[in-house]
Amino acid sequence: MDKVLRILHMLQKIPQAPGKITIAQMLEHLSANGYNIARRTVERDMTGLSTVFPITDDETRPAGWYYTGDVGRWIFPALNATEALTLKLVQQYLTDLMPASVLNNLAPFFSQAHQEIAAMDDNTLQQWPNKIASVPASQPLLVPIIKTDVQMAVSQALLENKQLRLLYQSREQTEPAERIVHPLAMVSRGGLIYLIAAASAELDSIRLRLMHRIHVAEKLEAPSIRPEGFDLARFIDDGFLGFGQGRQLVLKVLFLKETAAHLYDTPLSTNQTIEEYDQNRVLVTATLADTQQLTWWLLGFGDKVEVIEPLALRQKFADIAARMSQNYQPVIPTDKPVSQTS
Amino acid sequence: MDKVLRILHMLQKIPQAPGKITIAQMLEHLSANGYNIARRTVERDMTGLSTVFPITDDETRPAGWYYTGDVGRWIFPALNATEALTLKLVQQYLTDLMPASVLNNLAPFFSQAHQEIAAMDDNTLQQWPNKIASVPASQPLLVPIIKTDVQMAVSQALLENKQLRLLYQSREQTEPAERIVHPLAMVSRGGLIYLIAAASAELDSIRLRLMHRIHVAEKLEAPSIRPEGFDLARFIDDGFLGFGQGRQLVLKVLFLKETAAHLYDTPLSTNQTIEEYDQNRVLVTATLADTQQLTWWLLGFGDKVEVIEPLALRQKFADIAARMSQNYQPVIPTDKPVSQTS
DNA sequence: CAATTCGCGACATGAATTGTCGTCGGTATA
DNA sequence: TATACCGACGACAATTCATGTCGCGAATTG
Numbered sequence: 026m027d028k029v030l031r032i033l034h035m036l037q038k039i040p041q042a043p044g045k046i047t048i049a050q051m052l053e054h055l056s057a058n059g060y061n062i063a064r065r066t067v068e069r070d071m072t073g074l075s076t077v078f079p080i081t082d083d084e085t086r087p088a089g090w091y092y093t094g095d096v097g098r099w100i101f102p103a104l105n106a107t108e109a110l111t112l113k114l115v116q117q118y119l120t121d122l123m124p125a126s127v128l129n130n131l132a133p134f135f136s137q138a139h140q141e142i143a144a145m146d147d148n149t150l151q152q153w154p155n156k157i158a159s160v161p162a163s164q165p166l167l168v169p170i171i172k173t174d175v176q177m178a179v180s181q182a183l184l185e186n187k188q189l190r191l192l193y194q195s196r197e198q199t200e201p202a203e204r205i206v207h208p209l210a211m212v213s214r215g216g217l218i219y220l221i222a223a224a225s226a227e228l229d230s231i232r233l234r235l236m237h238r239i240h241v242a243e244k245l246e247a248p249s250i251r252p253e254g255f256d257l258a259r260f261i262d263d264g265f266l267g268f269g270q271g272r273q274l275v276l277k278v279l280f281l282k283e284t285a286a287h288l289y290d291t292p293l294s295t296n297q298t299i300e301e302y303d304q305n306r307v308l309v310t311a312t313l314a315d316t317q318q319l320t321w322w323l324l325g326f327g328d329k330v331e332v333i334e335p336l337a338l339r340q341k342f343a344d345i346a347a348r349m350s351q352n353y354q355p356v357i358p359t360d361k362p363v364s365q366t367s
Numbered sequence: 368m369d370k371v372l373r374i375l376h377m378l379q380k381i382p383q384a385p386g387k388i389t390i391a392q393m394l395e396h397l398s399a400n401g402y403n404i405a406r407r408t409v410e411r412d413m414t415g416l417s418t419v420f421p422i423t424d425d426e427t428r429p430a431g432w433y434y435t436g437d438v439g440r441w442i443f444p445a446l447n448a449t450e451a452l453t454l455k456l457v458q459q460y461l462t463d464l465m466p467a468s469v470l471n472n473l474a475p476f477f478s479q480a481h482q483e484i485a486a487m488d489d490n491t492l493q494q495w496p497n498k499i500a501s502v503p504a505s506q507p508l509l510v511p512i513i514k515t516d517v518q519m520a521v522s523q524a525l526l527e528n529k530q531l532r533l534l535y536q537s538r539e540q541t542e543p544a545e546r547i548v549h550p551l552a553m554v555s556r557g558g559l560i561y562l563i564a565a566a567s568a569e570l571d572s573i574r575l576r577l578m579h580r581i582h583v584a585e586k587l588e589a590p591s592i593r594p595e596g597f598d599l600a601r602f603i604d605d606g607f608l609g610f611g612q613g614r615q616l617v618l619k620v621l622f623l624k625e626t627a628a629h630l631y632d633t634p635l636s637t638n639q640t641i642e643e644y645d646q647n648r649v650l651v652t653a654t655l656a657d658t659q660q661l662t663w664w665l666l667g668f669g670d671k672v673e674v675i676e677p678l679a680l681r682q683k684f685a686d687i688a689a690r691m692s693q694n695y696q697p698v699i700p701t702d703k704p705v706s707q708t709s
Numbered sequence: 710c711a712a713t714t715c716g717c718g719a720c721a722t723g724a725a726t727t728g729t730c731g732t733c734g735g736t737a738t739a
Numbered sequence: 740t741a742t743a744c745c746g747a748c749g750a751c752a753a754t755t756c757a758t759g760t761c762g763c764g765a766a767t768t769g
Binding site: 161 | 368370371372374382383384385386415419447448449450451452453454456457459460461464465469472473476494496497498499500501502503504505506507508509510511518519522523525526527528538551552553554555556557558559560577579580593597598599600603628629630631632633634635636637658660661662663664666667668669670673681684685686687688689690691692693694695
């Protein structure tokens with residue numbers, strides 16, 4: 026039994042492909058956990074494990090051991106029904122919303138769930154896709170593909186505070202350009218993942234870069250410098266991502282009754298109230314942040330909502346509505362100027 | 368080494384709290400995997416494991432063994448930087464979009480990631496929240512709370528094809544009502560999770576129920592009946608969820624240039640094209656499904672877009688725009704009829 | 710080139726694992 | 740209710756298997 030425990034410790038300590046662990050390190054780790062063991066034993070255990078698990082040592086001296094490729098993480102206990110279902114649900118949910126390469130990292134977890142369900146006796150497996158689904162709540166857009174090696178390099182550099190050499194293809198330019206940057210943070214928003222980084226030349230200029238536009242990323246050895254006082258939350262709130270936090274406002278909006286139905290289940294804020302207004306409409310009141318999403322969200326309802334307060338917002342909507350109806354003045358576009366540039 | 372493998376097999380086979388496994392079953396499982404082992408050995412191993420892992424047997428005869436609670440029971444190899452980061456990202460991403468009780472099931476995975484990062488030498492841990500964030504792409508709504516036990520009972524019934532007794536609080540009624548239902552599927556959409564089920568009385572009437580509106584759920588022993596030919600995908604496409612798939616259409620829309628910027632990164636469809644139209648605008652063409660989300664999404668841009676084709680959609684937008692500007696006619700709402708019902 | 714360090718085969722010791730058997734207490738069956 | 744049955748568990752002996760030690764050769768480091 027003692028050996029089993031020790032082996033488990035070892036299995037946990039062995040890293041994946043980019044990393045490696047030497048016998049000496051492992052020995053240290055074990056003795057730190059109270060295993061007084063001979064070096065030879067560790068060696069034997071490692072070679073033993075490598076015959077059974079996808080574990081190899083590079084042929085250097087001292088040897089470094091690591092998991093090769095995809096670790097079938099089959100070492101953990103059975104998931105229960107809820108967990109398996111949840112994982113499936115989340116997987117479907119994320120598939121439309123996250124770059125594939127990001128999800129690939131989670132693949133082992135998901136496949137575990139899959140196997141779990143597959144193992145359940147009867148024909149549960151076949152019925153599977155018929156039992157669970159995820160419907161996108163907003164217009165599904167195609168998510169870009171992020172290169173796996175880019176993702177890896179950036180993640181590592183970010184965690185280890187190292188500089189990065191990037192080949193970045195900006196939208197404006199035709200050719201990718203090389204840049205040395207100090208990575209600061211990674212932010213995901215609706216299928217896109219942004220790398221926030223400072224240029225090595227001028228540390229003050231913090232820029233956003235889209236992960237999928239990075240052609241090549243190489244982690245450098247030079248440590249990265251974080252501008253003093255850089256605060257990610259504030260950075261986002263300040264609207265650098267185009268979606269600032271804005272200040273709180275008290276919103277009063279008229280909704281068609283059926284349109285407001287879902288607000289009973291997913292309220293806008295904790296203090297949201299919904300009152301009868303007239304035959305067809307209800308008045309929704311809530312305190313929330315004045316963001317661009319809010320405008321976007323409210324606009325989405327078209328003529329089914331009417332903003333009452335704050336007045337500034339009402340004015341904004343009135344303007345938009347006016348311009349919109351203007352846009353559609355010739356409802357049937359009489360002339361079709363599909364020419365290039367006016 | 369042989370024993371280690373065997374124990375690993377055993378650890379995997381032990382289920383969690385609601386489930387259990389007997390020595391006999393375990394023995395069978397092992398011998399099915401090529402371990403010719405004495406029953407006594409299995410017994411000894413189990414008691415051995417129970418001293419080291421959160422494993423107990425209920426005191427019945429034959430004894431059933433199971434994992435107690437959700438202790439850190441995940442024994443798998445070290446996550447690499449990318450995986451750890453990804454998990455964190457996904458966690459943040461999901462927090463705003465999924466009911467907490469659903470996410471709780473994933474907690475072990477996430478905490479593993481957390482520990483992984485915490486274990487990295489220096490002060491990586493403290494810098495953590497400063498390095499990763501997820502910005503909601505649309506208006507964040509408060510997601511309802513689903514009871515854990517309800518979630519469990521429903522999941523199990525769904526997987527095992529059993530009937531369910533529900534205490535369901537519909538929006539219309541003040542008192543929750545008891546129902547016996549045959550669960551068919553679970554569908555998540557934007558923070559809400561729906562249970563699709565047929566009433567036991569009339570199997571043809573398939574209804575949607577919101578998971579968080581279920582007060583009590585009890586899995587019954589009686590097997591559930593799936594209406595013949597029930598097809599979840601078709602069910603959704605047919606619009607029962609309010610978001611039907613609709614048929615394909617060729618969309619032509621004018622966008623303000625800066626508004627269309629993100630379409631370069633997250634296109635609407637694989638065949639999307641973006642052409643210069645005039646000084647300020649581009650013409651976006653794409654083939655996609657005519658869904659309500661599409662309308663919603665396009666409306667969200669307000670006067671920044673103009674639908675050109677199909678004409679029916681243009682007409683629809685023209686109408687909406689007209690009514691909207693009508694709504695805001697008295698831009699400053701002169702009289703404020705905050706009375707109850709007209 | 711010398712001094713370590715590392716990997717690994719060999720081997721003896723002993724600890725730990727395993728199968729068998731028998732008893733006891735509870736459970737199912739007639 | 741009696742009887743047969745089954746599962747759990749202690750005891751014990753056999754032996755496998757795991758462990759520490761030693762030493763050699765190769766590789767690495769200074």
